[in-house]
Amino acid sequence: MNDLDLVPFTEESGGDGNPGPGTPGKHRRKKGDRSSGRTLVALLVVVAVLGGLAFGGWYGVTKVKDFFTADDYDGPGSGSVVVQIDDNQTVTDIANTLFKDDVVASAKAFVNAAADNPDSTRGLQPGSYKLKKQMKASDALDMLLDRANRVDGPSVIIPEGLTVKEILPRLAEKSGIPLAEFQKAAKDPAALGVPEWGGPSPDRRVLEGFLYPSKYELNDQTTAEGLLKQMVALSVQAATKDDLSAKAQELGVSEWDLMIIASLIEQEGIEADFGKISRVIYNRLNSTGALSYLQFDSTTQYWLIQTGKGRKAIVTDAELKNPDNNYSTDVDRHQGLPPTPIGNPGDASLKAAANPTPGPWTYFVVVTKDRHSAFTDDYNVHQDNILKCKRVGFC
Template sequence: MLDDLEAAFDEQQAPQKGRPLHRRKKKRGGGGKSAIALIMVVLIFGGLAGAGYYGFDRVRNYLTTPDYDGPGTGEVTIEVKNGDTATAIGNTLYNVDVVKSAKSFIEAADANPDSKNIQVGFYKLKKQMKASDAVLALLDLNNRVSTKVTIPEGTTSFEVFQLLSDASDIPVEEFKEAAKDPEALGVPDFWFTRGDEKPVTKSIEGFLFPETYNFDPGLTAKEMLAVMVQHFLDATTELDFVKKAEARDITPYDALMVASLSEAESGVAADLPKVARVVYNTLFKPSADIGGRPRLRLDVTINYGHQLAGRDAKESKNITQAELEDASNPWNSHLNDGLPPTAINNPGKAALEGAMTPAEGNWYFFVAIDKQGNSAFAETYAEQQVNEQKAREAGVL
């Protein structure tokens, strides 16, 4: 095509002898043809350039992963599900226009080693975000859409219900109703086995694992409690709690109740396995100093009965003799031998470990001796009296 154009130019510019007047006319006519030819050249080269740019753009888009440039606009809620890979998350984000392509998110996640810490849950993100920004947004827990609740170690079930209700606006009664059937919440039946001859009371107490939760939006009271039960099962599985308790000829439920007692009585974590040892010694080899009976005589059990009845807990010094002798309180360990009907709170991991592997010692008594909560342990009542005097001098008894 370029050769034909050059020939056309040569033809228009060739001189014609003997007809000068006609040469001028042909010159004007030739100029018009030259203009046309020039326009054709411009159009052709312009077309080639346009085609070239179009082709280059196609190649560039093929070689470069599509990604948004800006920080994003608007808002959208997405869910990262359990087991989601970077590809799955990328597809989720692409489908709601958070990222321009799933591949851009995959590459951004691969480039950020922290991406492996993205947690399951719901997140509020902007639309049309740069993929690397989307990764950072998923790592920022401030973008989580959840009901956050912290359950401290030793919290009772009815205190848990109130904390959950306050955070979720679900009425306390719905939690109480859901808790009536622990097995429906995921507690395996084998847990409700006692080592004594007392009847089993199937209670949720002890199975609501204490930690900080981020509950997904829209969960019911039953679903929230089921999440907590699953966390308990996960924790006890990690500790090998069931097998280690049974290796000591203790049922897992008995060990759970012991953990709740030591959680309530210990002022510091270091005392948890020691208090557990006191409980086991009292139950399985009661000494003459405690009357030769497996009677725990722990004020915290009286208080649990009070709280179940809707009354406030009391400091030990304020518990009356009538309350110590109250036969209507099944949790009264000053009056009843053995373990109480149920756990008296929801113990944490350290208390579970203490009940599973108690400290070695022949103690039957203990008392807090300072304001930091440290306890002194004694084998005999005479030693206990000395420790109680220390507690009085420290102003804690």
């Protein structure tokens, strides 16, 4: 290529090798000039250096990425293994257990998966779980959050709607732990995890409403305090997911009010009617005069349980009007919501409390043997429905 840059010696160039008028920019290389060779070598050196830097950068980034990325299995796993999660174990403790049992490729992968899943904060519960070996960490987490994967063992089932006074003896009976230990732990709701909004004020928190109805596994390491903490954690999780708090604000009620409303719904009917019962409550709260009183027998039922009289099939007028009954929502007694929840609600009633079915209803009563209710905003129609309730034995 250098030869093409030489200007030939011609008469037009004046015979002295200088460019002529028709060859601007051309020059004649002196014999023995090696500058172009050195330029080529330099260019090759630069290319080699840049190439090395590029490779080194790629290699370095890859190594750094490998350093910060936790080992994780790709597949869904195979075989089966029973993993025991003990009370008070942290996410890191659980991750180390899973790594030791070859469920996950690294403890860090499980910790990362838990950090990315908000349900893991309260959803990881003590018990024995049937998992697979060599699972993707996020899949292992999903299986631990699914109660269907718990291995049956000693357990206690708490149904929806029971009160704290009814739940504690059941826990004591099934666990073998003295009732006094549960009663002692129950005296400090804040220590059990009841949030600041779980009461009339942060320094007056209430356990009622926060013992989540579910099935709980028991083992030799179960303690009264640990079991109650587990129940409270699940209750708080249920009450704060699905934007229930935001929906409560839209409805003009607090999180505490929402818990009370859910407990009322749980006691007043069957799940198929929860949405309409919820609407009746809100319509009453926003009414004036006699309609501003809920007039729910269930609130007096709660007072009867608290005072040791137990549940009754039908509440009497004398019990509704008893001056000591601070839970009566009868006319001229307690207006609006009762002082606290009247039981422990589950997911369905919590969702209904935040999502009332649209409608004008202000009255309802059970009218069928399978406990379906009739709803109306007409007082005379309601009186006819009460007669139906008496015929099926619920009034």
